[in-house]
Amino acid sequence: MTATSTRRRTGSPRPSRGSAVEWLRRPRPPLAPPRWLTIAGIAVGAAALAVVPLVNPSYINLTVTLVMIWTLVGLGLNLLVGFGGQVSLGHSAFFAIGAYAVAVGGEAGIPHPATLAIAAALPFLVGYVLGLPALRLHGLQLGLVTLAMAMATPAAIRALEPLTHGSRGIAIDGDPPAWIPLAHDQWVYYLALAAATIGYVVTRRLARGRLGRSFVAVRDAEIVAETLGVDVWRTKTRLFAASAAYAGVAGGLYAMLLEFVGPENFNLTLSISFVTLIVVGGLATVPGAVLGALFVQYVPTLTSSISPAATGAAYGAVLIAFAFFLPYGLVGLVRAALGRLVARLPGRRGT
Template sequence: MTVTTTSPVRTLLASRRPASSAAEWLRRPRPPLAPPRWLAIVLSVVAAVALVAVPLVNPSYINLTVTLVMIWTIVGLGLNLLVGFGGQVSLGHSAFFAIGAYTVAVAGESGLPHPLTLVAAGVLPFVVGYLIGLPALRLKGLQLGLVTLAMAMATPAVIRALEPWTHGSRGIAIDGDPPAWIPLAHDQWVYYLALGAAALAYLVTRRLARGRLGRSFVAVRDAELVAETLGVDVWQTKARLFAASAVYAGVAGGLYAMLLEFIGPENFGLTLSISFVTLIVVGGLATVPGAVLGALFVQYVPTFTSSISPAATGAVYGAVLVVFAFFLPYGLVGLLRGALTPLVRRIPGARTGGSR
């Protein structure tokens, strides 16, 4: 009679194999979804119609939250260009967000119409971002992160110091109502402005990610010396990318000011910058749709957790960043791609190229 014995180590490894396989599946990189062209068109049309109809059929508080999602999406698209595609660390985009918000507030006091104030909210952060980016982007990794972190920490103090323009700690009121000839309520007007800005930002970012400029960003991120050898001006590329991402944040800050109609230094603290970083990590670095998913997370999950405990929001941000760093490095986009790819492949039709 033969008695077989099983090694305790082998038994332990066998018991852990399913969990290990699940973790490997979550950490696996996946290509973009490539749905049939007809399905992509149908989904785009349905989404467009639904987004246009939202403010006309819903109460103002729903319009408020959806508008905030679009504002966070704009910030996430710009920051993902810088961090995901460009490989540059930034913890200070709340500074550009604040510049855009106060530009709209101050320009609005002078009587400029809202569309022009939003243009100014993009131009001024671009100039500031370019001037800061030229010297700062010669740093790398932790050093660059510390410089941008200092920007975020200094923003409330700078706002208070510029009291003649910003009204300091007293805050500043913004007239966010539409012109008299436009028959929309305040929440509907800002919603449509945010929708137009978010749609434009999404299309521009998608085009950049797929085009030659996006490839140069990735080349600088992955191999600076090789990119420079191939004729890419590394420092100018980095500075322009930093300035472009500041434009996204500035326009989003302007829309934020118009939506709230009152802002102060406390609106632009370090927590805001941390939420921006959380947005792109949770959504998915170097992906365009990830900005939308991250914006949904940043808007709704902290609201839910703060209703349980006011101190829970910071804990949730910390726990989520740790979980995503270890188990979901490609964010919610990677998770959805893994879940939906088998289904999408079964749908017949000519394929699109997918979206990064």
């Protein structure tokens, strides 16, 4: 009996520190819940999101709207960085272009739903042009070019004073048309909800479709992908253009929400927040944009209550921790925690 007990003890050792780290770093397949659970989750989530602005005060609507705006940025940036493998530290520039497109368009008398279309089109064109040097630049070089773009954005806004009003900024009337019976915060909330929902569905279809496979092929083995018939030139330019359009629409919604834009809104810290968002949420995952958006919205609020410098320190510590221990982000952690539970549900897909 003693020998048996000894064998049991030795055969089931406690997980060591190394094995715990390996467990966290292990890649895991996406969750495949049964269809009934997916439909129920979508129905409940849609109903809850539709009701939120009607039953909550404006400051809660503001923060939830910001989460949806960050989600939209994360979806586009994850297409470029996660699925496409192209480094970008300059998405605050595309975000700013979209914001000023809405502000300047509003001054010209263009209605805001139309200015959001302009906020998508202008960054799309700029992103396409930026995608051209990406054909020759890789990794750190491309990262430095996009970083320089982010650093130059506030100065460029000030230099274009006849158009952007320089450091004075532009006030925006973000109220809905007179025939829509919604308050300002509710109106922008529903616009952001529609944009984030469309962005999520489109990104999911892209990631699972032929175009998404070409993105991943260029990321993993560019030369091999080219020999197999993937048009690398077109793939990279499409990636940058699409990713920039996401950020532009998000920037336009941000301007409508705050009803003001100025150069101080688009500093380098914003680009760092965007990178943190996709790393924390999970690179090359669509749901990771949502989890990362929740992180960048609410964690800085908590840390700034401790110290004004705590947010930057928290970002640095989190990026290091996720790089070493959670390379698949919060999505990987959720998959690890819920994988076995979902596998036991009746009617699960793939069984």
